[in-house]
Amino acid sequence: MKTNLYVLYGGKSVEHDVSLKTACTVMNAIDNSKFELYPIYITRNGIWCTPNKLKHEGIAINDLIAFPSHESEAASIGQVLIHQLSLPGLKVVLPLLHGSYGEDGTVQGLLELLNVPYVGNGVLSSSLTLDKAISKQLLAQGGIHQVQYAVYRYDQWCEDHESLLNQVETKIGYPCYVKPASLGSSIGISRCRDKDELITGISEAFKYDSKVVIEREVIGREIQVAVRGNEKPIASLPGEFIHNHVFFDFESKYMDKSLTMSIPAQISEEITLRIRELAIQAYQMHSCSGLARVDFFLDGENQLYLNEINALPGFTNYSMYPVMWERTDGTKYSELVEKLIDYAITRHAEKQSIQYTR
Known part of the structure; x- marks a missing residue:
């Protein structure tokens, strides 16, 4: 019997378009003999x-766009829960x-309430890793070495700019x-060389969040490593993008074909x-x-600084995360997706043994 695989994508986020690219790549890689x-x-x-029902292969981004029949979030979520997630059979959600x-x-909190297995990090780890300020404190x-940084709230900025x-x-x-404290894909990030900048x-940054992180620049390389697993995670071989950009911003990451x-x-x-x-x-620790993908800076004196943890890294065919696994242990893209689904099912099954009554 096939497993019902529910893929959530898009979202109320400035990273909406990035999500569509990820979803398109993942859905084209799904083994239709195993998953509905x-x-x-x-x-x-x-x-x-x-x-509308998708074709089995050659899914394009435009195929993923739908037009809502409800005007409120609550009504639309209710309709999906009734008509989709209530279907019988083994189910897994892929956010x-x-x-x-x-x-x-x-979303992870909603899926916990629904008691369905879902791929990726849970409520706590998702919120911790997205909030760079809290993650840095942790x-x-x-005792993990980081670049010198400071965190400020919007109310502090409004009260006393000069201070x-x-x-x-x-x-x-x-x-x-x-940087905005809780955002990814280098959106809202600026490299500042003087007071005006x-x-x-x-x-x-305050357009995208009510809290910002300000960091000292490190002259060196940005090294990434992919991690996967539940209680006993494993790490891939490290990788890096070769480029000539002083600041590796959104356009550099997603538009530069020479990377x-x-x-x-x-x-x-x-x-x-x-x-x-x-x-x-x-x-x-998180x-x-x-x-997750963990990013480091490596300076000219071989000093390592942990930059940040990304709980849902880019996942297209051209993203670092899946390619690192293929070059580490030969895991192909479609195999990696299935491994992540297996982790979700295992974690959910283990949680069912927890007792909630006395």
Whole structure:
């Protein structure tokens, strides 16, 4: 009997389009002899709806777009739950929602209430990893080396611009990076070389979040490593993108056709081992399960800095995460998706043994 696979994508997030690319790639890789595919599109306004039945191969992004029959989130979610998720048989949910209202624990909480297995990180790990400010505090408590940073709230910015700017110039210096605390895909991030650019960068970041993280620039390389698994996670060989950009922003990541991957990254065996160990340590500190990508900076003196953890990394054929696994242990894209589904089913089955009454 086929497993009913419900794929959530789109979402009320500035990373909506990134989610569509991920979903399109994943759904084209699904083995239709094993899974019955049920796509669930979430509009930019948060309305849940289902597209027409998809063809078995050659799915395009436009095929994934649907038009809602309800105007409210509650009614649309209710309709999907009644007509889709209530179908009989083994079911698994595959949330491919990047950023807000998808990668932050909100959808995961709903799926926990529905008591259905779902791929990827749980409520706590999703919210922890998306909030860079909280994640950095957790990493600091664990003694993991990071770049010098500061966190500010929007109310602090409104109350005293000058004091905040002076603190950044004194503690962080230039160049520095300003980031929304809870967002990915390099959206809303600015590289600031002076006070005017810092003001502009802070204003830009606050468009996307009520909290910002400001970090000192590290001159060096950005090394990534993929992690997967539940209680006993494993880490891939590290990789890096080869590029000439001073600032690896959204356009550089998604529009630059000249990007090349170096997997494994050209680093020593000692640093490779250390990166893999730190990645697993950070993964477990955040209670991650299923998958995550951990990013590091490596400076000219071979000093490592853990940059951030991404609980739902890019997952297209050209994304670093799946390619790292293929070059580490030969796991093909479609096999990787099935492994992640297996992790979800195993985790859910184990949770059923927990007692909730006395």
